[in-house]
């Protein structure tokens with residue numbers, strides 16, 4: 001951890017010799033040290049000049065505990081270490097209760113006090129960094145979510161981020177494939193190099209080829225100047241090919257050549273160039289199926305050594321509260337809250353459009369409701385139906401119980417008294433559980 005090399009320390013000890021000893025020991029560690037023989041004199045100073053105070057406890061005018069109390073009032077963030085030759089349980093407790101950062105009993109070695117100073121400063125540095133932590137800048141969004149599903153995903157991501165291997169990111173629409181690609185780049189040693197996004201599905205094929213590989217002047221009508229390709233311009237960095245399945249077979253061949261030996265050739269040019277660029281691609285259609293059906297070249301597919309699959313939102317619904325909070329902040333509504341009932345509806349919905357859909361729903365809701373709390377009635381229609389219990393969101397134990405109950409009910413042909421008897425519970429409890437688990441007698445529509 002980076003601790004400022006030179007920090008300013010004020011030592012207060014009525015024993016001038018002890019003060020000099022400390023001044024000497026700490027100056028040797030590179031710190032700037034002043035020493036005073038009275039706490040009163042210290043309180044007359046502007047103590048913001050110091051990073052740390054070291055004070056004796058027993059002193060004639062103002063004692064160390066009293067001094068600590070006053071410092072905590074005026075400069076609450078300033079760390080104070082107390083020292084005493086008369087350590088007792090009572091003074092130790094009092095010192096800590098008053099908010100001393102640490103407590104050391106005399107006599108101590110120069111090493112001991114240097115180590116203690118270092119530790120205090122490390123902790124403080126850490127706290128300050130937390131305090132000044134900025135929310136992610138708009139241009140640098142982060143993947144949100146701390147469910148086990150997401151953490152497993154982060155692990156895979158972290159493992160491959162710094163390799164050159166080509167990565168294929170698969171996932172339903174709106175799951176965060178592009179965000180994943182950006183994160184891969186940001187976590188790699190290439191983070192200062194270009195990250196270039198190419199939306200293969202949005203550009204006509206011939207244009208895509210000239211964009212990716214560039215062209216020489218005169219290569220085609222209208223090519224009145226030389227144009228380096230995006231791959232060349234990404235030198236040292238990452239090129240992100242979104243919707244790679246949309247590429248024509250011919251272009252796939254050209255990309256394969258580049259991925260095999262790093263060679264690119266501009267349209268209408270003869271020079272073979274080399275580019276060291278990492279290829280990251282995304283696909284939201286089943287790419288294996290496309291390969292089987294001959295719509296995607298399998299030799300190209302095999303060039304993607306690493307495949308990451310971004311989990312859909314319905315498999316990590318426990319991330320919803322955190323996602324909602326961060327999306328509200330991102331949309332500029334940090335002060336808006338989602339009521340528990342509305343959050344229930346979020347939890348009960350399957351989010352086929354994943355995080356992008358969640359973002360849209362929030363946007364739409366915010367436009368329609370001017371309140372600081374989002375209620376179920378403010379939500380779009382698709383979310384207004386209360387959640388249906390279908391066994392998907394139960395814990396394994398609840399799931400097992402639900403299964404047992406259903407089995408007993410079927411055995412007893414839905415005669416509740418008999419089913420209750422089989423289960424060894426009373427009829428009323430059974431009724432409650434039937435409601436709780438949303439069990440419905442076959443052939444009987446939900447009321």
Ligand SMILES: Nc1ncnc2c1ncn2[C@@H]1O[C@H](COP(=O)(O)OP(=O)(O)OP(=O)(O)O)[C@@H](O)[C@H]1O
Nearest residue numbers: 142143144172173174175176177178179284355356
């Ligand atoms: N885990 C996440 N945490 C925070 N925001 C996310 C997350 N996943 C996606 N988003 C946000 O959701 C939106 C969609 O993400 P992104 O464009 O990366 O998805 P995608 O998989 O590329 O979608 P598509 O298939 O539609 O291209 C973006 O605004 C993105 O910032």
Ligand SMILES: [Mg+2]
Nearest residue numbers: 177178242282
């Ligand atoms: Mg995308």
